Amino acid sequence: MSLQTSINSPTLLVNEAICKANIARMAKKAKEHQLSLIPHFKTHQSLEIGNWYKEFGIDEISVSSIQMAAYFAKQYWENIHIAFPFNPLETDLLNTLAKDHSISVQLVNAPVAQILASQLTNSVGFFIEIDAGYGRAGVEVSDFGKIEDIMRIANRSDKLEFKGFYIHAGHTYHADQMGIHQIHGQTKAALRMLKDKYCDEFPMLVTRSGDTPSCSIENDFTGIDEIGPGNFVFYDLTQANIGSCDKSDIAIALAAPVVDIKKEKHEILVHSGGVHLAKDVLINPDGTKNYGEIVLLNEHGWTIPTKTSFLKSISQEHGVIKATDELLSKVEIGYVLGILPVHSCMTADCMRIYFNLKGEKLDHLKGLKAN
Amino acid sequence: MSLQTSINSPTLLVNEAICKANIARMAKKAKEHQLSLIPHFKTHQSLEIGNWYKEFGIDEISVSSIQMAAYFAKQYWENIHIAFPFNPLETDLLNTLAKDHSISVQLVNAPVAQILASQLTNSVGFFIEIDAGYGRAGVEVSDFGKIEDIMRIANRSDKLEFKGFYIHAGHTYHADQMGIHQIHGQTKAALRMLKDKYCDEFPMLVTRSGDTPSCSIENDFTGIDEIGPGNFVFYDLTQANIGSCDKSDIAIALAAPVVDIKKEKHEILVHSGGVHLAKDVLINPDGTKNYGEIVLLNEHGWTIPTKTSFLKSISQEHGVIKATDELLSKVEIGYVLGILPVHSCMTADCMRIYFNLKGEKLDHLKGLKAN
The missing domain is CATH 2.40.37.20 (D-serine dehydratase-like domain)
Structure with missing residues (x-):
């Protein structure tokens, strides 16, 4: 043509060869650093582009809304993380989705944990989202009271399963390389501290972090078990500008x-x-x-x-x-x-x-x- | 509910009562000033909301793409102006649409006029879009050479029908009330000058101007025959901020x-x-x-x-x-x-x-x- x-x-227009090279590069990097890659699909929102990840052994994905989760669940994807503070008005949809899929959500407060504990009809995993400086969403990193309120509510529920801590350091999008390095350091320190503090009680807990700039540029992921970047599949001028690509x-x-x-x-x-x-x-x-x-x-x-x-x-x-x-x-x-x-x-x-x-x-x- | x-x-959410009051107010103002109101439907892009204009005697509308023209043509609207410098790659679509609808386009250069003159299979009206200071699109107001090139090409075509001059003074969106008044003055002066200059040759030519701020705020439209605002159906904080609503x-x-x-x-x-x-x-x-x-x-x-x-x-x-x-x-x-x-x-x-x-x-x- x-x-x-x-x-x-x-x-x-989408250039499949460039996309696949971007996915391959991120998958290789994750493997080298013993990180699980849980790519965020909010960037492309496409079943067909989603298929391009399959050859890299991806079996869990992130999405940014329950509608997006339902879209990917419908055809191919079994394990889906909804990387957005859960909206309790969508609990019925979550119950439907969790019937035959492995779904996890993000919790940032006790009231929503309580709603889910009372209303879930199927098992749902959850991450506690932590705000380590971005200022958008999440429990403040030092607010152990709130973290433990959420854990306590979940402990009393046989449907809510604590999976770990999640940080999206979106302020890297507006930083230079030194800034990104500094933010990434804060993310690692926060996740390591939380893992150390709670791993006796929850030996299976994992730490997950997500932004494309850190995942593209950084080379030390100590304290991070899983990464969930999204933008890297396409990249863009913002990412080129800050040196991610x-x-x-x-x-x-x-x-x-x-x-x-x-x-x-x-x-x-x-x-x-x-x-x-x-x-x-x-x-x-x-x-x-x-x-x-x-x-x-x-x-x-x-x-x-x-x-x-x-x-x-x-x-x-x-x-x-x-x-x-x-x-x-x-x-x-x-x-x-x-x-x-x-x-x-x-x-x-x-x-x-x-x-x-x-x-x-x-x-x-x-x-x-x-x- | x-x-x-x-x-x-x-x-x-859309509040029908507020919409209709906004339409009624603009229709009343147009009538008071002996202006034809050719509302721009790019704001709502909705057949059902489009129907709300019918009781105010609107029989011609503006749209911003040929796809939008086709959408409104399909069901209700006979007279449609595509208020965007015509994209010559869409000439086939225009021919299809102009078969059984009265369509007008905007021309800003001779090459596109030439393409239409050669390729039109049905009559199409056109406005020459004039740039009187916005700097986005249109022939510079003093570039009579280019204006007359377009007219000359159209004169040799039995399909291209010159309707008049169109100005969209979109810089009013970023102005204060004094700025809007000044810009509106420039628009009026430009359209009056062009009408005076060409009305002997084209006695039927009309002048049309479009921006919501001027149409909402101003009270002297001397030199303007038709107005084509769009945003006023919904308004928004930008318009409230500059005093349009x-x-x-x-x-x-x-x-x-x-x-x-x-x-x-x-x-x-x-x-x-x-x-x-x-x-x-x-x-x-x-x-x-x-x-x-x-x-x-x-x-x-x-x-x-x-x-x-x-x-x-x-x-x-x-x-x-x-x-x-x-x-x-x-x-x-x-x-x-x-x-x-x-x-x-x-x-x-x-x-x-x-x-x-x-x-x-x-x-x-x-x-x-x-x-």
Whole structure:
């Protein structure tokens, strides 16, 4: 398929070879460090892309909602961790799902533990999510009172099974390499401390940590038993920017038709806005905004130009590219350009269908369903 | 239906009474100023919500993509303007649509005019989009050479029918009231100048302008024949912030389950992230970020607390509310809070299905289809 002649409208392309190389690299790293890899599927939300992990011996996955758990449970996956503080209004759904699947959830407070202890009809595992500095969700790392309240409630239930501690250090996404190293140190120290403190009572407890930057960059995982990164399957400009990957590791690109060119302003107008890419943004060194970087589509995928052209602004459907002379010399109205996303999880969630480089559709939970 | 007891997961609520009042107000204003109202349907993208305009005599609508045009053409709407610089790769789709509908497009350059002149099989109207300062799309207002190139190509075609000039002054979204007034002045002056210059040659030409802030706030539309605002049907915090509406005019709210409360930090964690609300953000007077404001759901809709609690951060699925004492005193884990969106067009595009206050589903182009 020639991407240049077969695409007419904004289309999300996925490069299977790059994805599989990203998965292989993370699986190899996990193995080298004796870590179990429990990949987070919230990035791709796709049964077909999920299958690409199978050859690497993955048998447990993470998801970010109970609807996503149900999607993956339906066809292939037996062991699913819902990596979000459990929403007690969804207890009925959890009971249905846990009938014939091994499900674990995250608990961050006693009231939800109590609801589950009273209402669960099937066994469900749980991690206590710990906040070791990110400030988003989880029990403060030193709040042993709350941790033990949750444990006590669970101990009285024959349905709630404590599995261990979970930390998502999402603040690494906004850190530099030294910052990531420091945050990773805090994550390790917190998990090690908790394991030491509670391993006599719970000899089987495991520690799990998740962010893609730490899993990509760091090389010492002492105190961590399991990792649950998600973004690495696609990576994106945010990850390239902080050094988690090279730009050539980015596995998805939005194909965007060129509808106008203003050579004198070095601008190209494309059909590619916030409804396609989402509105995540990077700040360039000169202070300008960057909503995505331009690649050139070819029959085998795309190439990254040596000099960077980028989306300087987007609205609902429009994107304005700040273009180099090189790009302007190659592009005409009616061409289709590729755009590497700033945040691939969000772009995939906007587009809700993938096309591989052969032009075949791949499913997404919220859009096209698999056959 | 009690919203508090019937909602378990993130859900987009639409208040029909507020919507209809917003439509009625804009229709009344248009009539008072002898303006034709050609509402933009990219905000709601819903056949059922589209029907709410019918009682106000609307017979032409605007959309932002050819797919959206096809959606509305399929059932009810005969006259549709695609308010986006035409993508020449979609000419076949346009030909199909123009067979039995009255369609107009926007042109911003000669090459696309030439493609349409050669390839159209049915009559299509067009507006020349003018950039009078926004800097996103359109022919520069003083570039008569380009304007006349487009006209000349169209004159030689028996399928391309020139309808007039269109300006979308989207920079009003980021302006204060004085700024909006100034931008509106530029829009009027540009359209009046163009009409004066070309009305001898094209006595039927009309001028059209679109942004919700100008249409909501301004009271002099001299030089403008038609208005095409969209956002006003729902409004949002951005519009309330610049004075286009009151917060009580905002017609949609995301219902979000509370999964954790940290009283000591004045924080409430809800299931409501970038995949639900989008990531548009306002900056509070104290410099903090605001991704949405909290309302209390009741059986008739929602009420706006006197002191503001707001989403201070969001990620893919999580939202962290900075909560007042008043809110903390009312809310428990398992409650469902309402969130007024920063940008309703983007929130609707994320959620892709609405529930009215009776619990009935309403369609969205990209999600649930109407029966």
